[in-house]
Amino acid sequence: MKNTSITGSGNLIANLQKAEALRVHSIETFGTHDGPGIRLVIFVQGCQFHCLYCANPDTISIDGGTLMSLDQIVAKAKKQKPFFGKNGGVTISGGEPLLQRAMLKELFNKLHKEGIHTTLDTNGKVIDKQTKDLLETTDLVMLDIKHINNDWHHKITRLSNVNTLKFAEYRESTGKPMWLRYVLVPGYSDQEEYLHQLGDHFKNYKSIEKIEILPYHKLGVHKWEALGWKYELEYVESPEITSLKKASDILQQYFRRVEVG
Numbered sequence: 001m002k003n004t005s006i007t008g009s010g011n012l013i014a015n016l017q018k019a020e021a022l023r024v025h026s027i028e029t030f031g032t033h034d035g036p037g038i039r040l041v042i043f044v045q046g047c048q049f050h051c052l053y054c055a056n057p058d059t060i061s062i063d064g065g066t067l068m069s070l071d072q073i074v075a076k077a078k079k080q081k082p083f084f085g086k087n088g089g090v091t092i093s094g095g096e097p098l099l100q101r102a103m104l105k106e107l108f109n110k111l112h113k114e115g116i117h118t119t120l121d122t123n124g125k126v127i128d129k130q131t132k133d134l135l136e137t138t139d140l141v142m143l144d145i146k147h148i149n150n151d152w153h154h155k156i157t158r159l160s161n162v163n164t165l166k167f168a169e170y171r172e173s174t175g176k177p178m179w180l181r182y183v184l185v186p187g188y189s190d191q192e193e194y195l196h197q198l199g200d201h202f203k204n205y206k207s208i209e210k211i212e213i214l215p216y217h218k219l220g221v222h223k224w225e226a227l228g229w230k231y232e233l234e235y236v237e238s239p240e241i242t243s244l245k246k247a248s249d250i251l252q253q254y255f256r257r258v259e260v261g
């Protein structure tokens with residue numbers, strides 16, 4: 001399987017910073033699934049992970065997408081602001097937004113000047129000074145936890161979960177809000193013992209407002225085929241209602257709010 005995801009990303013990202021631009025994959029104007037209220041959702045290009053079930057594998061390569069200036073994005077958000085209501089705003093999703101974290105901080109500052117709420121949907125793989133700076137201007141974090149067990153995390157994403165857990169710990173230390181998201185994949189992330197471990201790990205976090213269980217689906221398979229990549233979960237079906245209920249029952253023992261998306 002070919003993965004060109006972060007080859008040469010250093011230069012590309014440096015160039016983006018000079019240009020005050022983001023490398024964007026696509027935009028959803030009236031999103032209702034990625035954060036509170038009605039939102040402008042910007043899916044950025046590039047990701048370090050290579051999740052077995054990625055529904056948008058065409059976002060993984062840092063070389064794809066198109067450049068969009070911060071001012072263009074802010075203008076779009078201002079135009080849509082009347083529809084945001086009390087809770088809506090802008091969500092940056094991906095791909096993985098943290099690959100462009102310095103630029104996102106600029107963007108979030110600009111959005112705040114316009115009174116627009118900011119949400120970051122991230123895998124939490126990078127936790128450094130620039131990430132911490134970005135988190136200061138991030139009203140809500142939606143942190144994707146792929147697996148609490150590092151071996152399984154590696155199997156699912158090819159990389160470790162250590163930084164993701166450090167990212168969560170840092171966000172907790174700031175006292176600012178966070179949602180967790182967890183994709184339930186039969187045979188991969190639905191093991192009862194690990195759901196308990198997940199709950200146990202986060203049970204004392206005060207910043208976590210809720211956890212969303214997202215049922216695995218195969219809607220992105222055709223994109224894997226188009227890229228010429230082998231889809232290893234070909235024979236894995238979406239979780240049954242009973243399995244979703246069981247996961248939800250377990251997580252309710254640890255989190256104040258559990259939602260199945």
Ligand code: SF4
Nearest residue numbers: 047049050051054095
């Ligand atoms: S973190 Fe998200 S965008 Fe990146 S490979 Fe995984 S599912 Fe795809």
